[in-house]
Amino acid sequence: MEELMEELMEELRVELRVELMEELIEELKEELMEELRVELMEELMEELMEELTEELMEELMEELRVELMEELMEELMEELMEELRVELMEELMEELTEELMEELTEELMEELTEELMEELMEELRVELMEELMEELMEELMEELMEELMEELRVELMEELMEELMEELMEEARWCGARLRTEKSWFIIWFPPQTHNKIYSDCCRNMS
Incomplete structure (x- = not known):
């Protein structure tokens, strides 16, 4: 009996040991599995976190890049728009300035043309008046000079004729006989229409 008991006890111990071992193994396995699971979870979480962080960082960087x-x-658009606005304003100002300058130039040219035309017309009028006055004065002076010369010529001729007549009459008193024979002398010094008159006057005075 004792042996049986011992055997039974031994078997029981063995069974218990086996069971305990199994239980321990299972517990250990569970613990290990839990640890492994935890570790794995941690690793996974780390990896996930890393990945997520990377993705998030990439996204953030992308967003930041996009925002930037x-x-x-x-x-740049503001600067470009400002530059464009400035350029457009400058161009507009240039165009406006050109248009204004053209208008002013046209107006000034018109005014200058009118003034010049007025001055030219005035100058021409003055010149024409001066020329007309000069021509009139010349004509008048010529006419006056002609009339004066004619009058002077007539007066001088009359005076000369009178003087000559007086001289001739004086001489005729002293040499009446010679005058009858020297009629040719009168032909040389007097015009033909006066020959007979002078000669007859001289002869009459001599008689």
Whole structure:
């Protein structure tokens, strides 16, 4: 009996040991599995976190890049628009200045042309008046000179004729006989229409 008991006890111990071992193994396995699971979860979580962080960082960087690009684009667009506005304003000012200058030039040219035309017309009128006055004065002077010369010529001729007649009459008193024979002398010194008159006057005075 004792042996049986011992055997039974031994078997029981063995069974218990086996069971305990199994239980321990199972517990250990569970613990290990839990640890492994935890570790794996941690690793996974770390990896996930890393990945997520990377993705998030990439997204964030992308967003930041996009925002920065948008801001830069906005700034650039503002600058460009400002430059364009300035250029457009300058061009508009140039065009307006050119148009104004053209209008002013046209107006000035018209005014200058009118003034010049008035001055030219005045100058021409004055010149024409002066020329007309000069011509009139010349004509008048010529006519007056002609009339004066004619009058002077007539007066001088009359005076000369009178003087000559007086001289001739004086001489005729002293040499009446010679005058009858020297009629040719009168032909040389007097015009033909006066020959007979002078000769007859001289002969009459001599008689």
